[in-house]
Amino acid sequence: MFSERFIQYIKYEKRYSAHTVTAYQSDLDQFMLFLNNPGNADPAPEPEITHPSQISYHHIRNWMVELIDQKMLARSVNRKMATLRKYFKFLLQEGVIETNPASRIQSQKIPKSLPVVVEGDRLTEMLDSDEIFSADFEGRRDKLIIEMLFGTGMRLAELLGVKEQDVNLHDGVVKVLGKRNKERIIPVNTELKNLLKEYIDLKKNQNFDNNSFTLIVTNKGAGAYPAMIYLIVQKYLSNISTQSKRSPHVLRHTFATTLLNKGADLNSIKELLGHANLSATQIYTHNSVERLKSIYKLAHPKA
Structure with a gap:
């Protein structure tokens, strides 16, 4: 699903840290698993996704809703959505897709919390x-x-x-x-x-x-x-x-x-x-x- 090309891009061209690259890879793997998991599908089964152009805003939105239902922290959900935005932006630049389905996804509001310190x-x-x-x-x-x-x-x-x-x-x-x-x-x-x-x-x-x-x-x-x-x-x-x-x-x-x-x-x-x-x-x-x-x-x- 072109994710390998994206990972190579952020690793060698953007020179992201190994920790960040691993996080991006994990986010993409989780999203792809969600897309092709029948248990997460709508009542009317959708055809198997074989190309990024088949992914819509609704697919991403549904994944976001599932993450929220799983009680995932807003900060973690936002990070995963940021991964998808960057991934689809890359595919758009590469000419793989014509529109970015993640561009309409809005980040969740994160409650402000003070940094935890020790005396x-x-x-x-x-x-x-x-x-x-x-x-x-x-x-x-x-x-x-x-x-x-x-x-x-x-x-x-x-x-x-x-x-x-x-x-x-x-x-x-x-x-x-x-x-x-x-x-x-x-x-x-x-x-x-x-x-x-x-x-x-x-x-x-x-x-x-x-x-x-x-x-x-x-x-x-x-x-x-x-x-x-x-x-x-x-x-x-x-x-x-x-x-x-x-x-x-x-x-x-x-x-x-x-x-x-x-x-x-x-x-x-x-x-x-x-x-x-x-x-x-x-x-x-x-x-x-x-x-x-x-x-x-x-x-x-x-x-």
Whole structure:
């Protein structure tokens, strides 16, 4: 159904990240499965779809309705619809179809929610403790994961992609490859720099068979993977937080919120986070406003 050509296009011409390419492929596979699943068909069965030109607005709309009925989050539904819009736009440009059946699909309204964060002071206290993290390779690696996410604000995918050669201990910076393959340089604090040096030395002494140059590795020396990072973050954040959401992205939110509360300007935070535009960064101002409201209620006699 021409999806392979589209995937090659976003992978090699648009240079989307591997994570994004996988998400697009999954969305398209799910849509094609829906189209050819008799159980999802209307009472009057439709002929099997063998060409994209046979797909109409109603097919896409019906899939959207089914996703909503399955209680899928509005953000996830919108992402899948965005995949279809981009896919059919590509087919239109290629001359495969004459009209884009997804162009009329409107995104669902997403309720605004504040970024979930953990208390920066408690997180710092945990990282400074000598009792939480062991001094062996595994303990230093786990601490480095938390320190990197909280100390740089990088995304999970960016952390997994960091190579040893991307770490410049002399200048105190680390290079990451963000969305759309955009590189950015993030400064690291002195404590994190020292921890990086200690970890890299320990990693070399492990004599792993594969000699991986990936910075974060498993106990056997293989490259780290998302589920591993999630488990490690959840394990240590459970020491300081009872909230249900304890993901790597919470540490990214905490990084940005902490900087804003300490007086950093939004443009600087935007560059550190690798946001494409300032509107994505402005969501952190809401947390700061809520914090100010809380302080006002506690401190002002008229509150």
